[in-house]
Amino acid sequence: MSLLSIVVPCYNEDESVGIFLEEIRKTLKDYNFEVIYVNDGSSDDTLKHIKELASENSNVKYISFSRNFGKESAIYAGLTYASGDFVGLMDADLQHPPKLLPEMMESILNEGYDVVAARRVSRKGEPKIKSFFSQLFYKVFNKISDIDLVQGATDYRIMTRQVVDAVLELPEYNRFSKGLFQWVGFDTKWIEYENIERVAGESTWSFWSLIKYSIEGLVAFTTLPLSVSTFLGTIFSIIAFVYMLFVIIRYLIYSEAVPGYPTIMCSLLLLGGIQLLSIGVLGKYLEKTYFEAKDRPIFIVKESNMDEE
Ligand code: UDP
Ligand code: MG
Secondary structure, three states: OOEEEEEEEEOOOOOHHHHHHHHHHHHOOOOEEEEEEEEOOOOOOHHHHHHHHHHHOOOEEEEEEOOOOOHHHHHHHHHHHOOOOEEEEOOOOOOOOHHHHHHHHHHHHHOOOOEEEEEEOOOOOOOHHHHHHHHHHHHHHHHHOOOOOOOOEEEEEEEEHHHHHHHHOOOOOOOOHHHHHHHHOOOEEEEEEOOOOOOOOOOOOOHHHHHHHHHHHHHHHOOHHHHHHHHHHHHHHHHHHHHHHHHHHHHHHHOOOOOOHHHHHHHHHHHHHHHHHHHHHHHHHHHHHHHHHHOOOOOOEEEEOOOOO
8 A cells, every 4th residue: 555654844833743643543544654743943842742652653753853944944854754655744733634635645546636735715813914915925926936826825735756756856945835846847636625723832933934935935936026126227227317418418508506406316315225126136136046055954853763765
């Protein structure tokens, strides 16, 4: 029977890991599966609980990082270690309803899909402002990048070995998994579900961290902002040049000197602003290149009960 590996990134989830395993065991009793907990440098008892679960269940595996590397790194580590013919990805807080798993497996096994992914259709229990910015992000992202993200797409998915290997072929340091999953392609089936609140603990994503994450995603998948700043820079330089000619000619004809001070101030500020903006955009891309060039590992494992594939 083919093996399903379920990768679960965990950051301070000591209350959730046990409940999670119980739910998975119930829903997947007819399947051959393993759960791979990736402890992302939790500061609570998550690792202790995971180890207990692993000692009681032979199909519970774990990887524990040397510090908090972030969910994206945890996903990558999990995918690297997973040996299943199919690999699933789920949050530990049960916000990704396990009851969808059998349906997802059926679609992969019998309908010939390479990926079955879940899409949140409601955002109840979430602040309005968060939903608003999230929707705005998807719109902007899809307009200006080469790939199309699906509204409400989550990381909750099951992939075939072939897709997992394709994702692992992208060892970039700045990881935006939603984009990477879309980038590798393959036939994807979307299953819809209603938003669920977490069973325990609190979300570690603050509003600010989501904004930062959105910018990371955009920069990772499009260089359009670079062209925008070049475009704006060019337009305004031309306008400034024409205006300069106008000022010189007017001076030659009327020889008035002091009037026009406000216009000069305005254009100075405007141009200065655009220059700073462009430098900022350039800097953002330079930063990405800088980190990729360092070629640092995406995660560091401190201990584990599995061998890397
Ligand atoms: N997570 C992680 N590393 C982090 C932050 C989060 O591995 O630095 C895990 C977390 O334990 C959970 C999943 O990523 O299993 C989703 O996190 P969370 O529930 O905080 O995000 P939300 O559901 O609010 O998007
Ligand atoms: Mg959550």
